[in-house]
Amino acid sequence: MTETTDTPAYKVLNRRRLPFPHAKVYTAFADPEQVKLWWGPHGFTNRIDTFDLRVGGRWLFTMVNENDREFDNVKEFLEVSPERIVMQHIEPMHDFVMTMSFDAVDDDTTELTWIMKFAPGQDPGLAPFLEAANEQNFDRLEAHLQTL
Template sequence: MTETTDTPAYQVLNHRRLPFPPSQVYGAFADPEQVKLWWGPDGFTNRIDTFDLREGGQWRFTMINENDREFDNIKAFIEVSPQRIVMQHIEPMHDFVMTMTFEPAGDDATDLTWIMDFAPGQDDGLAPFLEAANEQNFDRLETHLQTL
């Protein structure tokens, strides 16, 4: 998918209300030193090579699992604001656009929503795995924010 207006083959949606203000939740993603500490499902660590958080910027990083297997990733930022980040997953193998929203929710809370819109031809059998992995990612983010 090269544009956010394309009709997705399928969609993975995760939502969580976090007891932290939107600026803090957004900041945990906007700061590569923080994002490398919590990004990914359980058991993964990250090495960030490039993190250019601006429209047209790229994020190149390697996720490393508990068996030291490395997974290189490349994403391109399409839209960036403290309320919303949209990025195209370029490599490896999956073709999707991810939209992250950071919405105020009452006193010092944030409704965090991730939507992954997959291009036609993608295997929708991955959806249950990705939904669970995103929930682990949210767990890791929430734990990280509690330590700040």
């Protein structure tokens, strides 16, 4: 699925203004040593095997929940810039493209927007769960940024 040619069955949108400079917010994602500390909902940890942040690069990682259940993930970066990262979620289960926008509001504030566009045929019943999980991601990111 490509973002420009497919009409998704649904999308999940999350947005938050973070009281941190653009470069700090972007780097928290662009640096795999940082992203592994905050990615995922509450209670998850991450093992990152590959994080090749370039167009065509792959992000291979395993999320582990509080019950030690493992969730392998494969994503491919379709677009990469300090203002916008677009990635195709390849495995497991879901077919979606995620766009992450990093917009500087002023010198000390960044608006982070995540849009997950799902391919036709995906279960739209997941949307409320994913919206809540993304908000937890934002909570974890904000807490991480406060420690830097």
